[in-house]
Amino acid sequence: MLHAVILAGGGGTRLWPLSRTHSPKQFLSLLGDHTLLQQTALRLAAVVPAERLWVVTGKEQEVLVKAQLSALPSLGEPPPKVLTEPVGRNTAAAIGLAALHLQRIDSRAVMAVCPADHWVTRPEAFTALVLKAAAVAEQDVLVTVGIVPDRAETGYGYIRRGEPFPPAPTAHQADEIYRVERFVEKPDRQTAEVYVASGRYYWNAGIFFWHASTILEELALYLPALYAALMQIAPRLDGDAEETLATVYPCLEPVSLDSGVLEKSTRVVVLPADIGWSDLGEWTAIHRQSPQDEHGNMLSPNVLDLGSKNSFVLGRDPQRTIATIGLENMMVVDVEDALLICSKDRVQEVRTIVHELRTRGAEVAHSPRTVQRPWGTYTVLQEGNRYKVKRVVVRPGASLSLQLHRHRSEHWVVVQGEAQVINGEQEALLQANQSTYIPAGTKHRLANSGTEPLEIIEVQTGPYLGEDDIVRFADLYGRGLS
Amino acid sequence: MLHAVILAGGGGTRLWPLSRTHSPKQFLSLLGDHTLLQQTALRLAAVVPAERLWVVTGKEQEVLVKAQLSALPSLGEPPPKVLTEPVGRNTAAAIGLAALHLQRIDSRAVMAVCPADHWVTRPEAFTALVLKAAAVAEQDVLVTVGIVPDRAETGYGYIRRGEPFPPAPTAHQADEIYRVERFVEKPDRQTAEVYVASGRYYWNAGIFFWHASTILEELALYLPALYAALMQIAPRLDGDAEETLATVYPCLEPVSLDSGVLEKSTRVVVLPADIGWSDLGEWTAIHRQSPQDEHGNMLSPNVLDLGSKNSFVLGRDPQRTIATIGLENMMVVDVEDALLICSKDRVQEVRTIVHELRTRGAEVAHSPRTVQRPWGTYTVLQEGNRYKVKRVVVRPGASLSLQLHRHRSEHWVVVQGEAQVINGEQEALLQANQSTYIPAGTKHRLANSGTEPLEIIEVQTGPYLGEDDIVRFADLYGRGLS
Numbered sequence: 003m004l005h006a007v008i009l010a011g012g013g014g015t016r017l018w019p020l021s022r023t024h025s026p027k028q029f030l031s032l033l034g035d036h037t038l039l040q041q042t043a044l045r046l047a048a049v050v051p052a053e054r055l056w057v058v059t060g061k062e063q064e065v066l067v068k069a070q071l072s073a074l075p076s077l078g079e080p081p082p083k084v085l086t087e088p089v090g091r092n093t094a095a096a097i098g099l100a101a102l103h104l105q106r107i108d109s110r111a112v113m114a115v116c117p118a119d120h121w122v123t124r125p126e127a128f129t130a131l132v133l134k135a136a137a138v139a140e141q142d143v144l145v146t147v148g149i150v151p152d153r154a155e156t157g158y159g160y161i162r163r164g165e166p167f168p169p170a171p172t173a174h175q176a177d178e179i180y181r182v183e184r185f186v187e188k189p190d191r192q193t194a195e196v197y198v199a200s201g202r203y204y205w206n207a208g209i210f211f212w213h214a215s216t217i218l219e220e221l222a223l224y225l226p227a228l229y230a231a232l233m234q235i236a237p238r239l240d241g242d243a244e245e246t247l248a249t250v251y252p253c254l255e256p257v258s259l260d261s262g263v264l265e266k267s268t269r270v271v272v273l274p275a276d277i278g279w280s281d282l283g284e285w286t287a288i289h290r291q292s293p294q295d296e297h298g299n300m301l302s303p304n305v306l307d308l309g310s311k312n313s314f315v316l317g318r319d320p321q322r323t324i325a326t327i328g329l330e331n332m333m334v335v336d337v338e339d340a341l342l343i344c345s346k347d348r349v350q351e352v353r354t355i356v357h358e359l360r361t362r363g364a365e366v367a368h369s370p371r372t373v374q375r376p377w378g379t380y381t382v383l384q385e386g387n388r389y390k391v392k393r394v395v396v397r398p399g400a401s402l403s404l405q406l407h408r409h410r411s412e413h414w415v416v417v418q419g420e421a422q423v424i425n426g427e428q429e430a431l432l433q434a435n436q437s438t439y440i441p442a443g444t445k446h447r448l449a450n451s452g453t454e455p456l457e458i459i460e461v462q463t464g465p466y467l468g469e470d471d472i473v474r475f476a477d478l479y480g481r482g483l484s
Numbered sequence: 485m486l487h488a489v490i491l492a493g494g495g496g497t498r499l500w501p502l503s504r505t506h507s508p509k510q511f512l513s514l515l516g517d518h519t520l521l522q523q524t525a526l527r528l529a530a531v532v533p534a535e536r537l538w539v540v541t542g543k544e545q546e547v548l549v550k551a552q553l554s555a556l557p558s559l560g561e562p563p564p565k566v567l568t569e570p571v572g573r574n575t576a577a578a579i580g581l582a583a584l585h586l587q588r589i590d591s592r593a594v595m596a597v598c599p600a601d602h603w604v605t606r607p608e609a610f611t612a613l614v615l616k617a618a619a620v621a622e623q624d625v626l627v628t629v630g631i632v633p634d635r636a637e638t639g640y641g642y643i644r645r646g647e648p649f650p651p652a653p654t655a656h657q658a659d660e661i662y663r664v665e666r667f668v669e670k671p672d673r674q675t676a677e678v679y680v681a682s683g684r685y686y687w688n689a690g691i692f693f694w695h696a697s698t699i700l701e702e703l704a705l706y707l708p709a710l711y712a713a714l715m716q717i718a719p720r721l722d723g724d725a726e727e728t729l730a731t732v733y734p735c736l737e738p739v740s741l742d743s744g745v746l747e748k749s750t751r752v753v754v755l756p757a758d759i760g761w762s763d764l765g766e767w768t769a770i771h772r773q774s775p776q777d778e779h780g781n782m783l784s785p786n787v788l789d790l791g792s793k794n795s796f797v798l799g800r801d802p803q804r805t806i807a808t809i810g811l812e813n814m815m816v817v818d819v820e821d822a823l824l825i826c827s828k829d830r831v832q833e834v835r836t837i838v839h840e841l842r843t844r845g846a847e848v849a850h851s852p853r854t855v856q857r858p859w860g861t862y863t864v865l866q867e868g869n870r871y872k873v874k875r876v877v878v879r880p881g882a883s884l885s886l887q888l889h890r891h892r893s894e895h896w897v898v899v900q901g902e903a904q905v906i907n908g909e910q911e912a913l914l915q916a917n918q919s920t921y922i923p924a925g926t927k928h929r930l931a932n933s934g935t936e937p938l939e940i941i942e943v944q945t946g947p948y949l950g951e952d953d954i955v956r957f958a959d960l961y962g963r964g965l966s
Binding site for chain 2: 018306309315321324325327330334339340341342343344345348349351352355358359364383389391437457459461463464
């Protein structure tokens with residue numbers, strides 16, 4: 003049986019200020035209404051039924067993954083299974099953990115491995131690719147997908163093909179499949195041009211197909227320490243593996259499956275594909291995939307432009323006006339709390355910016371202004387001296403934890419929907435234009451029992467306003483109490 | 485006696501998004517802590533005592549002018565006199581109106597005319613210039629100030645000097661003074677280069693000196709319709725001229741004193757000056773006057789830059805992070821509700837942007853997010869469906885009008901200072917972390933009786949939230965009741 007494993011543990015820096023440590027790119031709607039994770043799940047669901055979809059992610063992102071998947075009713079039931087790593091240890095560990103699970107329930111399981119944060123413009127071609135690659139994987143090889151390059155891209159790794167691989171006599175036998183001669187890291191421009199001209203090189207899309215048993219064999223051979231750790235985890239999978247994972251995972255060496263296994267294994271083949279793929283690895287890639295005007299610009303609706311060319315101006319706040327005059331080859335990303343303006347040929351330096359911001363301990367590197375929570379979102383509207391103003395949106399049926407704050411009082415004004423409020427000994431139902439006051443030290447809970455989103459404006463006052471001033475008494479989402 | 489007249493009626497568009505229709509550049513702190521109007525007043529106050537300072541401005545800006553001047557205790561008492569035009573009709577009318585006032589109280593008054601929104605880096609040289617020019621004006625000529633050009637600027641008008649003007653035997657007689665041969669409008673670059681090389685051309689700074697009686701004579705000669713209108717106004721100056729002004733002004737043809745009088749008069753002389761002058765007419769001028777790093781950049785403290793050159797990045801909101809990478813010759817202005825990114829050689833097109841925004845009826849062309857009021861400021865933090873969140877700051881001792889709103893209710897949370905609140909029949913003193921609710925239709929008043937600024941967060945809810953939903957019952961600032 004074919005299973006699909008989505009790797010959703012990445013924490014990108016190159017799409018800052020839209021992506022943040024706590025809101026990496028797979029959880030963003032960069033192109034289209036759905037997030038990249040949702041699009042990846044929907045793309046795979048066309049070939050693999052929902053009960054055979056798996057997502058590997060980090061502890062911090064588990065809630066977000068589940069929320070985004072459960073917002074896709076078209077995926078069907080049961081929802082995809084989510085495997086949570088206590089800490090990220092790169093792709094070899096994530097894929098090994100998934101293989102272990104698959105192997106346990108189906109000893110001949112074939113697994114498709116897909117990053118959660120890539121982009122595919124030809125979903126039908128992707129469907130055909132999955133079927134073809136899964137069939138090849140039945141022959142106990144490691145199947146990599148090689149994207150036929152259409153330009154001398156220096157931002158991708160390349161795969162050099164070797165001899166044709168004799169496929170089994172299937173319906174797809176006429177297709178080209180090759181043994182992999184070698185993997186090469188991101189080349190310089192000149193080298194990339196030679197690669198593309200040769201016709202023997204493909205982009206490594208990070209999409210793989212193999213038997214769970216085959217990849218475990220190869221892990222045993224090339225990454226024996228990881229394999230040993232997986233064997234410690236294996237007997238716990240029936241019950242609660244969380245404790246074992248928490249012990250074993252932190253000690254693993256973070257290594258990518260590419261460098262740990264694929265570059266060494268003799269069983270690797272490459273299946274050329276033309277699926278309109280991009281890893282959306284930096285802002286120029288987003289620009290390339292976006293609709294453009296006749297001057298090569300992508301301009302958000304709130305942009306008023308005079309004479310710009312080949313530029314990308316993304317404004318996420320429709321209440322802001324952006325005027326651009328005479329830009330050429332510029333990337334502009336304007337969000338609530340940050341602005342990036344970058345010359346197109348230097349987008350790779352966005353990482354440097356993020357590293358510098360992290361070094362400074364700047365919140366803007368880590369969290370977006372609008373923070374996702376299991377129950378909805380909050381946005382900080384204003385931070386002043388001893389006060390903070392937030393807009394809080396609670397999903398229908400959702401509830402914050404029963405909690406109290408030691409140092410801050412809160413004033414809530416309902417502006418949309420209906421709030422079910424516990425405030426000390428009192429319980430009340432508040433409508434729009436009603437308010438309540440929660441003194442510091444008072445147990446309280448905010449819930450939305452209605453059918454439309456609940457929106458409140460919260461004014462916090464007090465000497466300390468950090469998010470960590472919270473004592474939780476009961477939480478629907480299993481978050482730490484107190 | 486020497487009087488100084490500050491022309492503060494301009495409504496610039498070229499420094500958008502910082503300047504707005506209702507907040508033109510003379511009221512902004514562009515360089516230094518004081519606004520340009522305040523700096524102009526302080527510069528003149530070094531030569532002219534406060535009781536002989538005059539400001540001509542528009543009805544809409546009168547409150548702002550008075551507030552900014554009264555915030556300058558060092559000006560001395562009484563405060564400068566403010567002449568309010570019912571509508572703006574360019575400089576000939578404004579100067580004529582001021583001349584009329586001066587003439588009435590002092591038939592030999594000399595008036596210095598200065599725009600409120602220019603920049604002078606050498607205030608001592610300016611002081612010397614004023615004394616010198618006033619002395620020349622005693623000879624019944626029209627004295628213009630000619631700035632010695634240091635570059636082939638295409639954004640200024642030029643004055644071509646003629647024969648030396650024989651000065652009266654005063655202490656300043658050694659100085660060069662010339663008759664004006666002609667005024668020329670903004671030249672192209674090549675022409676400007678010829679002008680500068682010739683040594684016979686100066687920039688026209690719009691700073692003038694003359695007897696009030698002399699300029700009135702010239703107005704009678706060259707702008708007889710304007711002169712006739714002034715003669716209608718003259719008899720009313722003792723009492724309340726407001727009604728006459730309101731009748732007469734709208735019918736005046738808007739004409740600049742330069743084109744209406746100076747370009748025609750035979751009594752014009754030019755006094756060359758080197759006072760470090762700029763009209764701050766566009767963003768490149770601000771850049772030129774700002775401190776720059778070794779790569780020619782002006783970068784606000786909230787800017788993190790990699791490798792930019794000759795660029796100007798002004799970020800007014802310290803809570804936002806701006807990252808710039810590889811900019812060259814770019815102007816960036818980031819404010820709460822708008823962003824401008826402009827190639828340096830196209831800054832004059834900022835006007836086109838503003839005209840387009842006005843055509844669209846966009847609020848961002850007219851009002852800044854933080855709006856000045858006689859009692860303080862307010863800032864819209866969030867506009868939602870049927871609600872709006874504002875931060876309101878009231879100056880110590882100030883009070884809003886007693887008012888009511890027909891369509892909106894208001895929730896106030898005091899976050900700083902002490903609020904004296906009238907709410908229907910109730911009167912209360914609220915401290916930080918206290919709140920009140922004003923239902924629609926209830927008379928209310930907010931005042932700051934304390935000694936520190938009062939800050940409240942106001943959440944408005946209702947079907948209509950326009951600023952014009954206000955019925956005023958009593959106002960300290962003479963604003964229209966209901």
